[in-house]
Amino acid sequence: xxxxxxxxxxxxxxxRTAAKIEELAAAVAKSALSGREPAFDVPTRALSNTIWDKxxxxxxxxxxxxxxxxxxxxxxxxxxxxLLHAAGVKSLIEQDKTLSLRAMFYKGLHTIAGxxxxxxxxxxxxxxxxxxxxxxxxxxxxxxxxxxxxAGTMVGNITIVDSGDEIDCRxxxxxxxxxxxxxxxxxxxxxxxxxxxxxxxxxxxxWSRFNEDKFWQEHNCILTEGGGQPPRGVxxxxxxxxxxxxxxxxxxxxxxxxxxxxxxxxxxxxMSLAFESxxxxxxxxxxxxxxxADYERCNLSDDVQIALNDNDTKRARQIADxxxxxxxxxxxxxxxxxxxxxxxxxxxxxxxxxxxxxxxxYVPERLRAKDWLD
Amino acid sequence: xxxxxxxxxxxxxxxRTAAKIEELAAAVAKSALSGREPAFDVPTRALSNTIWDKxxxxxxxxxxxxxxxxxxxxxxxxxxxxLLHAAGVKSLIEQDKTLSLRAMFYKGLHTIAGxxxxxxxxxxxxxxxxxxxxxxxxxxxxxxxxxxxxAGTMVGNITIVDSGDEIDCRxxxxxxxxxxxxxxxxxxxxxxxxxxxxxxxxxxxxWSRFNEDKFWQEHNCILTEGGGQPPRGVxxxxxxxxxxxxxxxxxxxxxxxxxxxxxxxxxxxxMSLAFESxxxxxxxxxxxxxxxADYERCNLSDDVQIALNDNDTKRARQIADxxxxxxxxxxxxxxxxxxxxxxxxxxxxxxxxxxxxxxxxYVPERLRAKDWLD
Numbered sequence: 001x002x003x004x005x006x007x008x009x010x011x012x013x014x015x016r017t018a019a020k021i022e023e024l025a026a027a028v029a030k031s032a033l034s035g036r037e038p039a040f041d042v043p044t045r046a047l048s049n050t051i052w053d054k055x056x057x058x059x060x061x062x063x064x065x066x067x068x069x070x071x072x073x074x075x076x077x078x079x080x081x082x083l084l085h086a087a088g089v090k091s092l093i094e095q096d097k098t099l100s101l102r103a104m105f106y107k108g109l110h111t112i113a114g115x116x117x118x119x120x121x122x123x124x125x126x127x128x129x130x131x132x133x134x135x136x137x138x139x140x141x142x143x144x145x146x147x148x149x150x151a152g153t154m155v156g157n158i159t160i161v162d163s164g165d166e167i168d169c170r171x172x173x174x175x176x177x178x179x180x181x182x183x184x185x186x187x188x189x190x191x192x193x194x195x196x197x198x199x200x201x202x203x204x205x206x207w208s209r210f211n212e213d214k215f216w217q218e219h220n221c222i223l224t225e226g227g228g229q230p231p232r233g234v235x236x237x238x239x240x241x242x243x244x245x246x247x248x249x250x251x252x253x254x255x256x257x258x259x260x261x262x263x264x265x266x267x268x269x270x271m272s273l274a275f276e277s278x279x280x281x282x283x284x285x286x287x288x289x290x291x292x293a294d295y296e297r298c299n300l301s302d303d304v305q306i307a308l309n310d311n312d313t314k315r316a317r318q319i320a321d322x323x324x325x326x327x328x329x330x331x332x333x334x335x336x337x338x339x340x341x342x343x344x345x346x347x348x349x350x351x352x353x354x355x356x357x358x359x360x361x362y363v364p365e366r367l368r369a370k371d372w373l374d
Numbered sequence: 375x376x377x378x379x380x381x382x383x384x385x386x387x388x389x390r391t392a393a394k395i396e397e398l399a400a401a402v403a404k405s406a407l408s409g410r411e412p413a414f415d416v417p418t419r420a421l422s423n424t425i426w427d428k429x430x431x432x433x434x435x436x437x438x439x440x441x442x443x444x445x446x447x448x449x450x451x452x453x454x455x456x457l458l459h460a461a462g463v464k465s466l467i468e469q470d471k472t473l474s475l476r477a478m479f480y481k482g483l484h485t486i487a488g489x490x491x492x493x494x495x496x497x498x499x500x501x502x503x504x505x506x507x508x509x510x511x512x513x514x515x516x517x518x519x520x521x522x523x524x525a526g527t528m529v530g531n532i533t534i535v536d537s538g539d540e541i542d543c544r545x546x547x548x549x550x551x552x553x554x555x556x557x558x559x560x561x562x563x564x565x566x567x568x569x570x571x572x573x574x575x576x577x578x579x580x581w582s583r584f585n586e587d588k589f590w591q592e593h594n595c596i597l598t599e600g601g602g603q604p605p606r607g608v609x610x611x612x613x614x615x616x617x618x619x620x621x622x623x624x625x626x627x628x629x630x631x632x633x634x635x636x637x638x639x640x641x642x643x644x645m646s647l648a649f650e651s652x653x654x655x656x657x658x659x660x661x662x663x664x665x666x667a668d669y670e671r672c673n674l675s676d677d678v679q680i681a682l683n684d685n686d687t688k689r690a691r692q693i694a695d696x697x698x699x700x701x702x703x704x705x706x707x708x709x710x711x712x713x714x715x716x717x718x719x720x721x722x723x724x725x726x727x728x729x730x731x732x733x734x735x736y737v738p739e740r741l742r743a744k745d746w747l748d
Contacts (some may be wrong), residue, residue: 106678174536205522213477303484
């Protein structure tokens with residue numbers, strides 16, 4: 001990175017997060033000094049505390065919370081771990097550095113003085129404490145200076161600024177711009193966008209087909225992929241493109257429960273990260289295919305059929321029962337057709353029609369006819 | 375992609391590959407017309423036909439080959455599949471398009487006329503036929519216009535041209551340039567390189583730490599990662615940077631059998647792709663850490679220890695017995711120390727010393743002292 005992004009914004013965000021950590025610490029200290037038990041509330045991250053906000057079209061976290069107390073044998077460790085990671089985050093902010101989830105585990109790991117007990121048993125324990133910290137502080141993981149493994153690529157009619165570097169996504173060759181894990185406005189700014197929409201595809205192999213056929217040039221759009229279930233960085237970038245630039249997000253996903261689930265997470269948010277939905281979910285996202293009816297409509301051969309197994313059938317029924325799909329005629333029909341077909345289909349199977357059928361016929365026709373599920 | 379790369383080179387490579395396919399087809403046709411059985415030789419891809427070329431420092435494929443005959447009940451299907459995919463590749467070349475392995479499976483898939491038999495049972499069968507085709511034609515998969523899932527990112531003091539787009543890897547922000555699957559010279563050209571070496575790290579989370587600390591700026595290098603075991607695109611790019619620009623390749627990998635294996639594949643090539651070694655292997659690649667002796671040398675705490683399990687121990691012994699490690703005192707000692715330690719260590723565990731210990735102390739010290747294994 002040649003230069004840093006606008007410093008004021010960075011400081012604003014960091015100042016807010018650091019203040020929240022200080023507040024948490026001060027509250028704990030205050031209760032201890034006043035003779036009360038040191039404790040703080042952690043909002044409950046569980047399905048039972050997940051609310052479907054129909055009007056907003058996103059999943060939200062409810063108001064349930066659990067107290068975490070120092071003088072409670074079951075909670076003392078969690079209490080200590082939370083404050084340990086909170087202190088770690090504060091030092092990251094002060095140094096203006098970021099760390100991976102794995103590295104945070106190592107950062108917090110040590111033997112507790114006078115015992116042979118480790119602060120964390122494994123990374124899972126550390127990750128869970130960091131998620132608790134996110135909801136307790138009301139700060140995204142990215143605001144805590146923590147990132148996960150990145151995946152996903154972008155090209156198209158947009159120029160962005162990443163950490164002070166201007167990146168013209170129209171000139172990114174066959175490889176593309178690798179979407180980072182942290183894409184908050186102080187890291188990534190949108191500079192010049194001519195694109196009228198975003199086409200998000202599931203797999204990077206399909207993305208390569210679209211990039212090679214210059215789909216984004218011909219249709220004036222941005223082309224992204226998220227390596228299957230898109231990581232938070234990709235979801236957040238799509239959400240920002242949707243909200244800040246008003247770009248519609250079209251998702252080209254497989255015709256199977258996994259594709260439907262990916263769409264559901266992009267659109268409504270995920271149950272485990274319901275507290276993130278306001279920043280990550282894209283209620284206006286549209287599912288542009290593949291559709292179960294395409295087998296007949298596109299006159300596909302039986303080569304494209306992959307038989308549903310028991311797990312697929314079970315997952316399809318679960319997804320059909322999601323509150324946001326339950327009252328949606330289009331989705332009910334889609335999943336019913338998938339189940340009555342008895343087979344799933346991948347976007348890549350459209351190659352059986354022609355190498356560029358998907359880029360030259362399938363997607364352009366769907367866009368023209370406004371033929372999608374939302 | 376705004377423009378195409380130099381057209382002549384593309385055509386040269388494609389003309390060569392197409393000619394090889396025509397040659398194969400002509401030979402088959404000729405033997406059929408002259409009353410002999412249609413057949414061709416497929417070099418054997420197996421450990422038994424893998425030779426360790428000590429002088430060149432790479433694995434090579436031996437001379438063993440199997441005949442594939444049309445009028446042999448066991449070989450007729452493979453014969454037909456090979457010619458089917460050969461024809462598919464020829465059409466890709468003629469259309470100047472590329473396809474993923476998955477899409478090639480679909481492209482070749484159909485029901486054989488007059489039967490209920492499919493041309494391919496599954497993608498594995500199709501992939502194996504494509505590998506056979508590579509060795510039969512003596513053409514890389516990339517030359518057959520076929521790509522795999524991509525992974526890996528690059529930043530640093532180099533400007534490249536990818537499909538006609540100039541990409542300054544010094545100005546790629548926090549995300550980086552996503553390394554494509556096909557990086558042959560007609561797709562990617564090196565334009566202006568100031569870097570003196572390449573630091574290749576195993577994981578993209580570690581890569582982010584190095585990028586954020588501007589390691590490549592301070593040490594004038596190129597920084598790459600391959601998402602664990604690097605895919606062919608990344609290996610080929612590293613090999614080209616090494617051979618064409620003379621850049622040393624330093625690999626920062628975990629201290630475990632998996633890290634050692636990744637290094638072995640980068641350096642000598644893999645047994646399953648021995649026929650690719652000449653283009654993919656980098657005999658001069660250096661292993662810059664993590665080292666088993668670092669536990670004491672760097673005064674690490676026991677927090678970094680991950681106990682070796684039975685499988686780790688078995689793999690470590692297998693790797694120690696590789697011909698290229700067997701006679702190498704440094705590697706014998708390295709693996710012996712790993713085994714006597716009884717634990718493995720990850721690069722990310724260096725965070726227990728300090729957030730930037732790995733970028734500011736560990737790697738610079740190793741480079742300065744020329745302290746590596748090769």
